[in-house]
Amino acid sequence: MNNKPEIIGIITAMSCEAETIRPLLTDVKKEKIGYGEFISGKLGNTRVVLSVCGVGKVFAGVCTSIMIINFGCTHIFNIGVAGALTQDLDIGDTVCASATVEYDMDTSAAGDLVGLISGINVVEMPCHEQTLGQIESFFLTKGISLKKGIIASGDRFLKGADERLPLAEQFGACAGEMEGAAVGQICYANSVPYNVLRIITDKADPDVGQQYTDNLEKCASMLALNFAEYICSRDD
Numbered sequence: 001m002n003n004k005p006e007i008i009g010i011i012t013a014m015s016c017e018a019e020t021i022r023p024l025l026t027d028v029k030k031e032k033i034g035y036g037e038f039i040s041g042k043l044g045n046t047r048v049v050l051s052v053c054g055v056g057k058v059f060a061g062v063c064t065s066i067m068i069i070n071f072g073c074t075h076i077f078n079i080g081v082a083g084a085l086t087q088d089l090d091i092g093d094t095v096c097a098s099a100t101v102e103y104d105m106d107t108s109a110a111g112d113l114v115g116l117i118s119g120i121n122v123v124e125m126p127c128h129e130q131t132l133g134q135i136e137s138f139f140l141t142k143g144i145s146l147k148k149g150i151i152a153s154g155d156r157f158l159k160g161a162d163e164r165l166p167l168a169e170q171f172g173a174c175a176g177e178m179e180g181a182a183v184g185q186i187c188y189a190n191s192v193p194y195n196v197l198r199i200i201t202d203k204a205d206p207d208v209g210q211q212y213t214d215n216l217e218k219c220a221s222m223l224a225l226n227f228a229e230y231i232c233s234r235d236d
Contacts, residue, residue, distance in 0.1 A: 004072070004074060005047065005072075005074075006047065006075070007047045007048070007049060007072055007073045007074050007075075008043075008046055008047065008048045008049070008073065008074070008075050008076075008077065008231065009048070009049050009051075009064070009067035009068075009071065009073035009075070009076040009077065010048055010050045010051070010076075010077050010079065010227075011051055011053050011060060011063050011064065011067070011076065011077070011078045011079075011179070011183060012050075012051075012052050012053070012078075012079055012080050012224075013053060013054060013055045013060065013080050013177075013178065013179050014052065014055065014080065014220070015052050016216060016217055016221070017052070017080040017081065017220045017223070017224060018050060018052050019221070019224070020220075020221045020224035020225050020228065021043070021050060021224050021227070021228050022039065022050065024228050024232075025039060025041035025042065025043055025050065026041055026042045027040075027041050027042050028040070028041040029041065033066055033070060034066070035054070036051050036052075036053060036054075036062075036063055036066065037051065037052070038050070038051045038066065038067070038070075038071065039051065040071065043228060043231045043232060044231060044232030044233075044234075045232075046231050046232070046234060048231070049067055049071045049073055051063050051066075051067070053179065055178055055179070056155050056182075057102070057153060057154070057155055057178065057179060057181070058155075058182070059179070060078070060182040060183050061182040061183070061186050063183075064076055064183045064186040064187060065186055068186070068187075068190055073192070074192065074193075075128070075131070075192065075194065075195075076183055076187050076192060076193075076194040076195075077194070077196075077197065077227070078179055078180050078183040078194070078196045078197070079196075079197045079198070079223060079224065079227050080177065080179070080198060080199075080220065080223070081198060081199055081200075081201045081215075081216060081219055081220055082095065082151065082175040082176060082177040082198035082199070082200060082201070083157075083158055083164065083175065083176050083177070083200065083201065083202045083203070083204075083208065083212070084164075084174070084175060084200045084202070084203045085152065085158075085164045085167050085168040085173050085174055085204065086165075086168045086174050087203075088147075089147060089174060089175065089200050089203070090200065090203070091200050091201060091203065091211065091215055091219070092199065092200060092215075092219060092222075093147055093199070093200045094144060094146050094147065094198070094200075094223060094226070095146075095147045095148070095149060095151065095174060095175045095197070095198045095199070095200065096127075096132050096135050096136065096146050096147070096148055096195065096196070096197050096198075097127045097132075097148075097149070097150065097151040097180060097195065097196035097197075097198070098126070098127060098129075098132065098148050098149055098150060099124040099125055099126045099127055099150050099151075099184075100124070100125050100127070100150065100151050100152070100153060100180045100183075100184040100196055101115050101123055101124055101125070101150060101151075101152050101153070101173060101181055102115055102117060102152075102153055102154060102181040102182070102185070103115060103152040103154045103167050103170070103171060103173070103176070104154035104156065105117055114170065115171060117185055119189070120185070120189055122188070123171075125181060125184035125185060125187075125188045127184070127193075127194060127195045127196060128193035128194060128195050131193065132148065134230075135195065135197065135230060136148070138229075138230045138233055139226065139230075142226065144226065147174065149172070149174035149175070150171055150172050150173040150174065151173060151174070151175045151176070151177065151180050151181070151196055151198060152167050152171050152173035152175070152176045152177075152181070153177055153178055153179060153180045153181035153184075154176070154178065155178060156178070157178070157212075158176045158208075159208055160204055160205065160206055160208060161204040161205075164176065164204040165204065175198055175200065177198060180196035183196065184196070197223065197227060198223070199219045199220070199222060200219070201215040201216055201219045201220075202215065
């Protein structure tokens with residue numbers, strides 16, 4: 001029987017994606033490890049560790065490893081903003097990943113599938129299905145229709161349709177960002193459940209950069225608040 005206490009890790013790439021959550025934490029303890037600050041505390045009755053990892057897959061992977069090894073996190077959430085890869089998503093829509101993929105992982109010259117991660121030998125890293133269902137149910141109580149699908153991650157801010165649509169076709173992905181699959185890779189390799197929750201700030205349009213800038217703060221805050229309420233609503 002596993003009596004390990006539940007400790008939820010919450011990873012964001014940018015401060016604006018975490019700033020709504022910070023003031024809600026109680027019993028706060030801050031700790032600097034390497035480049036990052038890790039804030040331990042409680043969100044409602046749930047023990048959590050919150051960290052702003054920085055943008056990109058390497059930062060996200062390092063942060064996830066620290067949360068698992070140093071803090072004993074039993075479940076990792078990566079939350080923040082993303083860009084739509086399909087026309088089925090609109091700005092302000094919330095997406096919960098069913099799985100994540102690293103679209104810029106490519107050893108196909110050696111005969112592998114594009115996106116295959118050597119060592120764990122998978123393309124899609126599944127998210128925790130039970131938690132996905134719980135999140136969907138909670139969001140429905142708030143009148144929010146949660147979208148579910150594959151989220152693609154890579155070290156690149158995707159521009160217009162010529163960069164986004166091929167990823168939707170190749171991986172069946174609905175949204176793109178720069179951290180979720182790196183969190184997924186570390187969690188998958190360490191048998192730690194994880195989920196990725198994102199809100200859409202921009203679409204495959206020519207003015208994608210302006211869309212992102214205009215919607216970043218509002219969307220990030222909205223998702224963080226909804227996510228915090230979800231964590232607080234969970235049973236002890």
